[in-house]
Amino acid sequence: MPAAPYPTPGALLIGDAFNMRHPLTGGGMTGALYKVFCASPDQARKEMREACFDYLSLGGVCSTGPVALLSGLNPSPLSLILHFFxxxxxxxxxxxxxxxxxxxxxxxxxxxxxxxxxxxxxxxxxxxxxxxxxxxxxxxxxxxxxxxxxxxxxxxxxxxxxxxxxxxxxxxxxxxxxxxxxxxxxxxxxxxxxxxxxxxxxxxxxxxxxxxxxxxxxxxxxxxxxxxxxxxxxxxxxxxxxxxxxxxxxxxxxxxxxxxxxxxxxxxxxxxxxxxxxxxxxxxxxxxxxxxxxxxxxxxxxxxxxxxxx
CATH class of the missing domain: 2.70.98.10 (Beta-galactosidase; Chain A, domain 5)
Structure with missing residues (x-):
């Protein structure tokens, strides 16, 4: 389940800390994406990076869809499957x-x-x-x-x-x-x-x-x-x-x-x-x-x- 706000004086949330328990991104997607996008001589990862960048560069739903998933705005597993394939x-x-x-x-x-x-x-x-x-x-x-x-x-x-x-x-x-x-x-x-x-x-x-x-x-x-x-x-x-x-x-x-x-x-x-x-x-x-x-x-x-x- 998505995390609920818990205001604490003096606490500062950075990055995806608020979203870390999201059912999609919190389940390991962020770590998987890091492995795809991090520098690596592996040819397979290079092809995966290029495929991801090409897809995002198409714009429209091809960019807003993945961003909505990663940001936690869209928790739909079906959308994840659609963009994955x-x-x-x-x-x-x-x-x-x-x-x-x-x-x-x-x-x-x-x-x-x-x-x-x-x-x-x-x-x-x-x-x-x-x-x-x-x-x-x-x-x-x-x-x-x-x-x-x-x-x-x-x-x-x-x-x-x-x-x-x-x-x-x-x-x-x-x-x-x-x-x-x-x-x-x-x-x-x-x-x-x-x-x-x-x-x-x-x-x-x-x-x-x-x-x-x-x-x-x-x-x-x-x-x-x-x-x-x-x-x-x-x-x-x-x-x-x-x-x-x-x-x-x-x-x-x-x-x-x-x-x-x-x-x-x-x-x-x-x-x-x-x-x-x-x-x-x-x-x-x-x-x-x-x-x-x-x-x-x-x-x-x-x-x-x-x-x-x-």
């Missing part, structure tokens, strides 16, 4: 999904990144709100000198994330804001905490496959024959015309349903010994649109994803 998404959003033009990749293979350019660009937070009591944030990406140097088109990408107690929903909308048509492909890099030795995916049997092991530049075409797909070693495989619902067993006791609309394909990936320090702790089950999406001027394409723990 908004900052996290702002910091790692560029790594979350990829957006590339397969057509232009042929002509700009020397400079276009293998996973597109969008994950290397800064996204803007354009909205944060409660959706039926659940925190939601919307990110925006537009073309700029960096993207136009590789892919000379004007576009807008809007990415909305809604967090629930046992689910995560996303919506990606790509709009052609140019005066000429373009084509693109896109995918989500969705990493799941898992025990790789026990992880498996159901629902892919019968899909056409493009297996990038052993040569990612010349994937082997095939068809998935297994009812249950596992991760016995290095895995990098594209599943074409995948179903709109897959079931992931993460090997840790969780069954995760992966549902989507408009994501016609899927990708399974685990680096195995290429990332020996961490490969045992995660798997990637990615929704993707491998085939080209053609958009004329002012046309849009939208795709949704819903992850839920059953």
């Amino acid at each position: 908004a900052i996290a998404i702002n910091g790692v959003g560029r790594f979350h999904w990829e957006f590339e033009s397969r057509t232009e990749l042929v002509y700009f293979s020397c400079i276009v990144h293998a996973h597109g350019f969008a994950r290397n660009m800064n996204w803007s937070i354009v909205d944060s709100q409660d959706v039926e009591g659940n925190p939601a944030v919307t990110l925006e990406l537009k073309d700029g000198p960096y993207s136009r140097a590789m892919w000379d088109f004007s576009f807008q990408a809007m990415y909305k994330i809604i967090l629930d107690a046992k689910s995560l929903s996303t919506e990606l909308v790509i709009t052609n804001t140019d005066n000429k048509p373009f084509s693109f492909s896109t995918a989500l890099h969705t990493y799941f905490s898992a025990s790789v030795s026990g992880a498996s995916v159901k629902g892919l049997k019968g899909c056409k496959t493009l297996n990038k092991d052993p040569d990612p530049k010349n994937p082997l075409e095939g068809e998935e024959e297994r009812d249950v797909v596992t991760f016995p070693g290095f895995v990098d495989c594209v599943y074409l015309e995948a179903p709109s619902e897959l079931l992931l067993d993460n090997g840790l006791g969780d069954k995760i349903t992966i549902q989507n609309t408009s994501w016609t394909d899927a990708v399974l990936w685990n680096p195995f010994l290429q990332m020996e320090a961490c490969y045992k702790d995660f798997v990637c089950v990615e929704n993707a649109k491998i085939g080209k999406v053609e958009l004329g001027p002012n046309q849009s394409w939208a795709a949704t994803q819903h992850l839920s723990v059953g």
Whole structure:
């Protein structure tokens, strides 16, 4: 509970002494923030600091919200959750999904990144709100000198994330804001905490496959024959015309349903010994649109994803 005033002659309260028992800041937030903002050579802390500063510099609710929490003016845990995830998404959003033009990749293979350019660009937070009591944030990406140097088109990408107690929903909308048509492909890099030795995916049997092991530049075409797909070693495989619902067993006791609309394909990936320090702790089950999406001027394409723990 917040502290009650206790006037004492000669006593002077400095800093957050009056607020030290606030249910949010008094529970260790101040100490945690000190660890984030204090000088440190640790690269992870540096990235966290930059993500926090970038978020606060957006102004509006992105600055008044955290300040209200830290000052004790807003004791709402939901607001804390909202801004926590908004900052996290702002910091790692560029790594979350990829957006590339397969057509232009042929002509700009020397400079276009293998996973597109969008994950290397800064996204803007354009909205944060409660959706039926659940925190939601919307990110925006537009073309700029960096993207136009590789892919000379004007576009807008809007990415909305809604967090629930046992689910995560996303919506990606790509709009052609140019005066000429373009084509693109896109995918989500969705990493799941898992025990790789026990992880498996159901629902892919019968899909056409493009297996990038052993040569990612010349994937082997095939068809998935297994009812249950596992991760016995290095895995990098594209599943074409995948179903709109897959079931992931993460090997840790969780069954995760992966549902989507408009994501016609899927990708399974685990680096195995290429990332020996961490490969045992995660798997990637990615929704993707491998085939080209053609958009004329002012046309849009939208795709949704819903992850839920059953």
